[in-house]
Structure formats: C-alpha cells, structure tokens
Amino acid sequence: MTMPPPPHQPPHNPYGGPVPPPGQPGAFGAPQGYPPQGFPQQGVPPHGVPPGYQGPGAGGWGQPPVGPPPKKGLSAGAIVAIVIGSLVLVGGLGYAVKAGLDGVAGDFPEATHQLVVPKTLLGGEYTLVSDLSDTQGKEIEEAPDLTVKDATAAVGQYSAEDESVLVLSGLYGRIRSGESTRGSILKGAATEKGSKLVVKPRDFTPAGYGVTIRCQVTTSRNGLATTTLPMCAWGDGNTAAAVALVAPESATADPRDIDLAELAEKTARIRAEIRKPIA
Numbered sequence: 001m002t003m004p005p006p007p008h009q010p011p012h013n014p015y016g017g018p019v020p021p022p023g024q025p026g027a028f029g030a031p032q033g034y035p036p037q038g039f040p041q042q043g044v045p046p047h048g049v050p051p052g053y054q055g056p057g058a059g060g061w062g063q064p065p066v067g068p069p070p071k072k073g074l075s076a077g078a079i080v081a082i083v084i085g086s087l088v089l090v091g092g093l094g095y096a097v098k099a100g101l102d103g104v105a106g107d108f109p110e111a112t113h114q115l116v117v118p119k120t121l122l123g124g125e126y127t128l129v130s131d132l133s134d135t136q137g138k139e140i141e142e143a144p145d146l147t148v149k150d151a152t153a154a155v156g157q158y159s160a161e162d163e164s165v166l167v168l169s170g171l172y173g174r175i176r177s178g179e180s181t182r183g184s185i186l187k188g189a190a191t192e193k194g195s196k197l198v199v200k201p202r203d204f205t206p207a208g209y210g211v212t213i214r215c216q217v218t219t220s221r222n223g224l225a226t227t228t229l230p231m232c233a234w235g236d237g238n239t240a241a242a243v244a245l246v247a248p249e250s251a252t253a254d255p256r257d258i259d260l261a262e263l264a265e266k267t268a269r270i271r272a273e274i275r276k277p278i279a
Contacts, residue, residue: 113172117133140171141153147176154170169241178235195220209271215260
C-alpha cells in the first residue's frame with residue numbers, strides 16, 4: 001500500500017519556534033523577514049513598551065528625547081543692547097554722582113589712585129570690545145556733584161569666548177565717602193526705568209583684597225524680554241565702579257540663583273587689576 005507523502009514541515013528555527021513559510025505572517029502578525037521579537041528595530045519600541053518611554057541612550061529607541069526643548073539664552077548682542085543701550089550702569093553712576101552724598105560732611109581725600117581700562121580683564125579671560133570712557137562716560141564727568149572732585153570716567157565693555165558680556169562703569173577722582181557712593185551706584189541702577197530690584201544689596205569681603213563689595217540683582221524689561229542683571233560695586237576715597245557680568249544663559253536665569261559671592265570675588269579681582277597708583 002502506498003503511503004501518502006508527509007505534510008510539509010517548516011525548517012528548523014534556532015530561536016525556538018517554527019519559521020513561517022515565505023510571505024506568511026510571523027509572530028504577532030509581522031511578516032517573515034522582520035526582526036524577531038525581543039530585538040527592537042530602529043525607531044520602534046519593543047512589544048509592551050509604552051509610547052514615549054526612553055530606552056538606553058539619549059535618543060531612546062531611535063526617537064528624539066521626550067520633554068520640553070532647552071531654554072535658549074539671549075545672544076551677546078542682545079545683552080549688550082540691554083546693558084549698555086539702556087544705560088543701566090552708566091545711569092547708575094550718574095545717579096551716584098548727582099545725588100549720592102548729599103549732606104555728608106568731611107574733607108576730600110588726596111588723589112592717590114586712578115582707574116584704567118585695560119585690554120583684558122580677569123587674567124585675559126575677558127577682552128576689551130569698546131572703551132566708552134569718552135562717550136557714555138561723559139555723563140559721569142559732567143554731572144554736577146559737590147561730593148566728588150575731579151571726576152574722570154572709566155567705562156569699558158568686554159566679552160569672553162563663551163559670549164559672556166562684562167561691563168565696567170566707574171570713575172576716579174576725590175570722593176568724600178566711597179561707602180556712600182557705592183550704595184548710591186546700586187540704588188541708581190535699581191531705579192532706572194524698566195529696572196526692578198529682585199535680590200537686595202548684600203556686602204561681601206573677598207579674602208585677600210581688603211575691600212567690601214556690595215552686590216545685587218535686578219531685572220530689566222526690554223520689549224517682551226526680561227533680562228537678569230547681577231551687579232557689584234565698590235567705593236573708596238579715589239575710585240568707585242560697578243561691574244556687571246552676564247552670560248547668555250544667566251541672562252534668563254532666576255535672579256535668586258545668581259552666585260553673588262562669586263561675582264563679588266571677581267569684582268575684587270577686577271578692582272585690583274584696574275586701580276593703579278597715580279605716578
């Protein structure tokens with residue numbers, strides 16, 4: 001008696017299951033030739049993984065990361081326009097010269113020190129972009145004030161490779177009370193049009209510099225943008241100045257997150273670099 005031929009047997013599958021004939025659906029309905037289950041293909045999460053799950057690596061299963069896009073900082077040009085264009089610092093010094101020391105008695109000290117605007121600051125980290133002493137600085141020199149004699153402006157804009165902007169705005173001469181002038185500089189900056197004081201002035205005494213630095217943080221409204229402006233100032237018998245240091249990222253940071261102690265230390269270093277004896 002002739003036996004009927006045995007039914008067709010699918011070839012052996014080393015992964016433990018039968019391999020479907022060509023063109024037939026595989027496991028979970030996937031056609032033959034697709035990756036076996038447990039080996040996710042690019043852009044497709046494995047079976048049972050909820051949508052949006054981020055697997056190993058920055059892109060998960062070949063998809064872009066889930067979440068809000070990173071917050072963009074302001075450009076260096078925008079920072080310069082806000083800091084210098086709005087005259088926050090120079091205006092602050094103008095306030096100090098005009099109204100800083102009313103009613104303060106005492107003799108004027110001897111002129112022993114001056115301020116310079118060097119080509120670099122903080123050991124070469126910041127490079128001079130523009131010396132504004134003869135332009136915006138004229139507002140400081142020409143403002144009448146009976147408590148400052150022989151005022152000469154020292155104003156400079158600096159930048160770093162990371163697009164940080166540093167603005168130095170100061171004066172030198174014979175100042176009756178440097179401490180009061182220091183406070184008036186910051187008060188003037190905080191009362192400029194569009195400015196709002198968010199972090200009140202605090203005093204710091206960086207080790208090794210023999211000077212008290214006072215710092216604060218304001219915000220400046222310019223159109224639809226609000227910029228965070230940290231600032232420190234000093235004042236002595238011959239010199240008074242404010243230093244503002246803003247990076248593209250910190251310009252949009254929460255004012256309360258600004259490290260004022262670090263800025264105070266940098267301000268003390270800047271003072272040591274630009275305050276020179278009069279020959």
